[in-house]
Amino acid sequence: NQTTAQQAESLEDSRANPLRPHELHSSRYFQLLKSRRKLPVSLRRQEFLDIYHDSQVILVSGETGSGKTTQIPQFILFDEWESGKKVACTQPRRLATTSVATRTAAELDVPLGDQVGYSVRFERKTSRMTRLKYMTDGLLLSEASKDRDFSAYSCVILDEAHERTLSTDLLMALLKMATSRRPCLKVVIMSATLNVEKIQSYFPAAATFEISGKVHPVQIHYLSHSTPRYCYCAVTVVKHIHKNMAEGDILLFLPTSGDIEMVCSILRDEYEDLTILPLYSALSRARQEEIFEDSEYRKCIVATNVAETSITIDGIVYVVDSGLEIRPVYNPRLRMSTVLTSPISKASAKQRAGRAGRTQPGICFRLYTEQTHRACFIPSAPPGILEGELASQILLLKVMGFDSVGTFDFVDPPHPEVYLRGLQDLRSMRYIDDKGTITRTGRIAARLSVHPKWLNAFMEGQKNGCLREMIDLAAISSTQHPIFLRPPPARFAADIAHQRFACPLSDHISQLNALHAYESAIKTENRLPINQWCFDAFLNRRALSEAVRIRDQLVVSLQNELAITKEVCRFEDAEYDTHIRKTLARSFFYQCALKHPDMFGTIYRTVHEGHTAGIHPESVLSEGIQEWMVYSEFVSSGTPYLQTVTAVDPAWLIDLDFFQDDSLPKTADGNFKQPLVKKSLDKARKKRDSLEEDLISFEIL
Ligand code: ADP
Numbered sequence: 001n002q003t004t005a006q007q008a009e010s011l012e013d014s015r016a017n018p019l020r021p022h023e024l025h026s027s028r029y030f031q032l033l034k035s036r037r038k039l040p041v042s043l044r045r046q047e048f049l050d051i052y053h054d055s056q057v058i059l060v061s062g063e064t065g066s067g068k069t070t071q072i073p074q075f076i077l078f079d080e081w082e083s084g085k086k087v088a089c090t091q092p093r094r095l096a097t098t099s100v101a102t103r104t105a106a107e108l109d110v111p112l113g114d115q116v117g118y119s120v121r122f123e124r125k126t127s128r129m130t131r132l133k134y135m136t137d138g139l140l141l142s143e144a145s146k147d148r149d150f151s152a153y154s155c156v157i158l159d160e161a162h163e164r165t166l167s168t169d170l171l172m173a174l175l176k177m178a179t180s181r182r183p184c185l186k187v188v189i190m191s192a193t194l195n196v197e198k199i200q201s202y203f204p205a206a207a208t209f210e211i212s213g214k215v216h217p218v219q220i221h222y223l224s225h226s227t228p229r230y231c232y233c234a235v236t237v238v239k240h241i242h243k244n245m246a247e248g249d250i251l252l253f254l255p256t257s258g259d260i261e262m263v264c265s266i267l268r269d270e271y272e273d274l275t276i277l278p279l280y281s282a283l284s285r286a287r288q289e290e291i292f293e294d295s296e297y298r299k300c301i302v303a304t305n306v307a308e309t310s311i312t313i314d315g316i317v318y319v320v321d322s323g324l325e326i327r328p329v330y331n332p333r334l335r336m337s338t339v340l341t342s343p344i345s346k347a348s349a350k351q352r353a354g355r356a357g358r359t360q361p362g363i364c365f366r367l368y369t370e371q372t373h374r375a376c377f378i379p380s381a382p383p384g385i386l387e388g389e390l391a392s393q394i395l396l397l398k399v400m401g402f403d404s405v406g407t408f409d410f411v412d413p414p415h416p417e418v419y420l421r422g423l424q425d426l427r428s429m430r431y432i433d434d435k436g437t438i439t440r441t442g443r444i445a446a447r448l449s450v451h452p453k454w455l456n457a458f459m460e461g462q463k464n465g466c467l468r469e470m471i472d473l474a475a476i477s478s479t480q481h482p483i484f485l486r487p488p489p490a491r492f493a494a495d496i497a498h499q500r501f502a503c504p505l506s507d508h509i510s511q512l513n514a515l516h517a518y519e520s521a522i523k524t525e526n527r528l529p530i531n532q533w534c535f536d537a538f539l540n541r542r543a544l545s546e547a548v549r550i551r552d553q554l555v556v557s558l559q560n561e562l563a564i565t566k567e568v569c570r571f572e573d574a575e576y577d578t579h580i581r582k583t584l585a586r587s588f589f590y591q592c593a594l595k596h597p598d599m600f601g602t603i604y605r606t607v608h609e610g611h612t613a614g615i616h617p618e619s620v621l622s623e624g625i626q627e628w629m630v631y632s633e634f635v636s637s638g639t640p641y642l643q644t645v646t647a648v649d650p651a652w653l654i655d656l657d658f659f660q661d662d663s664l665p666k667t668a669d670g671n672f673k674q675p676l677v678k679k680s681l682d683k684a685r686k687k688r689d690s691l692e693e694d695l696i697s698f699e700i701l
């Protein structure tokens with residue numbers, strides 16, 4: 001059933017909405033249709049359909065703003081309508097997913113969630129009617145683990161493939177296999193005009209469709225001296241543009257949301273005739289949508305790298321590029337994720353500059369020197385598979401039946417060290433056995449909507465009567481942003497406000513206290529409005545409500561899918577804190593650290609790798625009095641820190657295999673690498689034994 005562009009267009013032009021019988025198109029629909037028809041892809045709809053009908057895999061590349069993300073899925077939807085199956089379109093980012101779904105629903109004149117919907121982790125707006133589903137690549141990947149044939153879909157579109165996120169890479173591999181099993185499954189891979197060769201060589205038989213959008217020249221200006229004060233420099237440049245240069249909106253790229261808010265507040269104080277709009281993932285949906293609204297004044301959009309290719313904003317003439325971004329990088333040897341503000345790639349710099357030339361010739365101000373650009377910027381960012389932690393992805397592949405992941409057909413194979421580290425972690429978690437085969441627990445863990453490592457905590461929690469708390473913690477750790485706010489100008493006040501939630505032995509319990517206080521503040525009537533309550537407590541309301549939502553979903557899925565029952569919590573138990581700390585110790589034992597007194601203060605060393613780190617200054621345990629602790633993250637922003645830590649008693653650990661003499665790391669000549677660890681464990685064992693002796697003699701008496 002091949003359709004033509006003409007057929008589709010006449011349906012779009014008709015007064016009745018073809019997707020919704022008995023409804024007429026609105027006037028806004030026709031307004032949007034008029035501008036959609038001018039997009040470069042729309043002018044070549046028939047050509048696209050011809051290629052689509054003739055091939056199973058199609059690579060689409062084109063400039064940002066040519067209409068790939070919003071139009072191509074609609075072309076396919078019209079063509080595939082008769083199939084009765086769904087069309088999926090993936091995005092690497094949540095922000096872009098919800099934004100383009102909203103836009104496309106408006107373009108098709110249907111309520112979001114009906115024929116067009118979206119699905120991101122822990123949040124979805126879809127229904128039985130949904131035929132076009134925008135979703136994050138991670139979410140489609142977890143769907144694929146249950147259905148390797150993608151059988152609900154007639155076509156899967158992977159958008160922004162040039163970003164080469166870990167999930168998109170794995171999806172490319174899985175789709176490559178699925179297409180050979182399902183001849184009627186179509187795959188469309190879309191990317192900006194960069195990094196296309198690699199993907200082309202991975203799909204040698206794929207047809208290509210290139211959209212050469214009209215691009216206007218962009219003049220590029222560099223600084224003559226580099227500056228570390230990029231925020232102030234950015235403000236100066238924006239002021240200069242606004243005062244001296246012709247009409248046209250400004251797009252400013254900064255690395256962090258903190259930078260963005262600071263620059264926005266400086267600019268807002270200064271100008272009334274400039275509309276300042278921040279854009280980053282933590283903003284509410286409504287504020288994100290503001291960037292698309294018309295404004296009486298010149299707009300200045302201050303964004304993170306979401307505005308690089310994922311989100312197209314029209315009317316930009318000036319781009320100001322700080323040349324920086326934040327990227328999490330995982331170091332397998334240290335098992336540490338580093339979040340550093342680092343220079344972007346040359347490819348990103350080019351994309352950023354390109355935003356200025358969409359509608360007319362533009363100007364790009366780069367807040368770095370030409371020399372820096374030439375010498376310090378790498379050509380393009382490495383693919384995610386080379387940069388991330390792999391344990392959960394390896395588990396996913398194993399549960400799908402790919403046992404020798406080492407020989408899996410990756411677009412780019414992961415670094416062997418990262419891969420081996422992933423296997424080692426899975427073994428510590430007991431999700432794979434010594435032969436590398438997935439265990440029963442591993443299969444269950446792979447189905448969790450949070451990181452698989454949490455299954456151990458749930459099982460241990462069920463034993464110790466604190467399952468509910470573990471589920472809460474898993475939810476808190478899965479929110480996009482931390483629940484405790486510490487805005488730079490009010491750090492001190494924030495620390496004081498947070499003290500009432502503090503548990504002196506555990507950051508995890510402090511987080512639980514904050515979450516539970518928030519929930520009871522909502523329930524209690526005649527109290528402060530919840531926004532005010534959160535504001536006063538320096539808590540992030542969005543993160544907390546996200547945590548509650550995630551928690552509630554987790555509880556349901558644990559009950560339904562995994563038959564884990566919800567445990568009644570025992571607040572009144574005097575040992576409440578101890579149960580939680582013990583559970584954390586026994587489920588995250590492979591992330592333990594021991595205090596090593598040092599002449600410069602307190603240093604902790606991780607038990608197995610022996611890496612040194614401090615306790616994060618925001619931790620309740622930052623004074624370093626406790627000997628043993630488990631940590632949730634090993635992070636670095638210059639200095640290595642253990643973050644979100646809980647003090648534990650070595651007595652809880654001594655019976656685990658991981659802490660027996662054979663498992664402790666040794667030097668080449670057979671000595672213990674960390675004598676302090678050995679000493680402390682032996683002491684705990686001795687104490688346990690003498691306690692047992694006491695008990696025995698007590699019984700004899
Ligand atoms: P591409 O994916 O090729 O970069 P898009 O399909 O995202 O292009 O964008 C095509 C057009 O749709 C652009 O002109 C853009 O401004 C417009 N557009 C996309 N999303 C929105 C939105 N949420 N609101 C308003 N306009 C939008």
Ligand code: MG
Pocket residue numbers: 065068069070159309310311
């Ligand atoms: Mg796009």
